Amino acid sequence: MLPTAELHIHIEGTLEPEMLVRLAARNGVKLPTTDIDELRARYRFTDLQAFLDLYYANLPVLRTEQDFYDLTSAYLARAATAGVRRAEIFFDPQAHLRNGVPLEAVFAGLSGALDDADDISADLILCFLRDLGAEAAEETFRAALPFRDRFIGVGLDSAEVGNPPGIFQDVYRMAAAEGLHRVAHAGEEGGPDYVWEALDVLGVERVDHGIRAMEDVELVARLRDDRVALTVCPLSNVALRVVDKLADHVLPAMLDEGLLVCVNSDDPAYFGGYVDDNFAALRGKLGLDEQQLATLAWNSFDACFASAEQKARWQAEVTASAEHGAWLV
Numbered sequence: 001m002l003p004t005a006e007l008h009i010h011i012e013g014t015l016e017p018e019m020l021v022r023l024a025a026r027n028g029v030k031l032p033t034t035d036i037d038e039l040r041a042r043y044r045f046t047d048l049q050a051f052l053d054l055y056y057a058n059l060p061v062l063r064t065e066q067d068f069y070d071l072t073s074a075y076l077a078r079a080a081t082a083g084v085r086r087a088e089i090f091f092d093p094q095a096h097l098r099n100g101v102p103l104e105a106v107f108a109g110l111s112g113a114l115d116d117a118d119d120i121s122a123d124l125i126l127c128f129l130r131d132l133g134a135e136a137a138e139e140t141f142r143a144a145l146p147f148r149d150r151f152i153g154v155g156l157d158s159a160e161v162g163n164p165p166g167i168f169q170d171v172y173r174m175a176a177a178e179g180l181h182r183v184a185h186a187g188e189e190g191g192p193d194y195v196w197e198a199l200d201v202l203g204v205e206r207v208d209h210g211i212r213a214m215e216d217v218e219l220v221a222r223l224r225d226d227r228v229a230l231t232v233c234p235l236s237n238v239a240l241r242v243v244d245k246l247a248d249h250v251l252p253a254m255l256d257e258g259l260l261v262c263v264n265s266d267d268p269a270y271f272g273g274y275v276d277d278n279f280a281a282l283r284g285k286l287g288l289d290e291q292q293l294a295t296l297a298w299n300s301f302d303a304c305f306a307s308a309e310q311k312a313r314w315q316a317e318v319t320a321s322a323e324h325g326a327w328l329v
């Protein structure tokens, strides 16, 4: 198994149908069906919005600190089997606040699970829901400041088109002043202009998805020259019909351009697989070779927010795995 970092993972997107049913029963939340196969059959999407509608509809089952703890522990256990050494985990506090869950419960459950995981290094990135606007993001950020030591950065997710990064300039400035890392979803469904804005207006250190950056040669040069990481999610892009099929994905072209790309699962419960499944599909369906797969794993550690010493240790592990031909990802 190739060691890797997972830098684009929404904890709410790890809600498997089995856990959905268990939490609904525990909290007395009514679901349209409790049949696992029927629930899984609904995990098919025409676009990002169709996915988001279901993703948000399922979240009311998360009510207590224990629920957030259980969800996160299950992800970390699964990720460990996928070779994940480091996870930088997104969460959507606004989605839980509007369901009546206090921030205390969200933070306590998430960070409790991280503290108890001894085989994975993990931290949290607080995401703003871009479709709720800039004022709501600022209000959320202020409300989260008492928990400042529980998260290492901010991100931007949810419905992309029509909600450009630039409108979040002020809250990103506030986050920078707090010494937080900054990332944002851009160039998933939105065009290269959204990626430019994320870089130039928000000052992001990493771009989440960013695949549509490939439509703009100047942008590609900028990303390469500044070594800006792009957290690409191949199975997500197919599931949300951002690309028709995996064989059409721009990931090999991104590697050829020398971009700092890595592989991630995004919302694995919904998109057909965890990070190891993404690696396996890249090998089996996209024909990536051993060198390319090792580069992707190595890049993931380059792009992560751990200490330089720790990153170097993981990268040495990737190199050693590569030398031993550990390609059964």
Ligand SMILES: Nc1ncnc2[nH]cnc12
Residues within 6 Å of the ligand: 010, 013, 048, 055, 157, 158, 159, 185, 188, 236, 266, 267
């Ligand atoms: N792939 C994705 N894009 C935007 N927002 C999201 N929230 C959860 N997954 C997302």
Ligand SMILES: [Zn+2]
Residues within 6 Å of the ligand: 008, 010, 157, 185, 208, 266
């Ligand atoms: Zn995402």
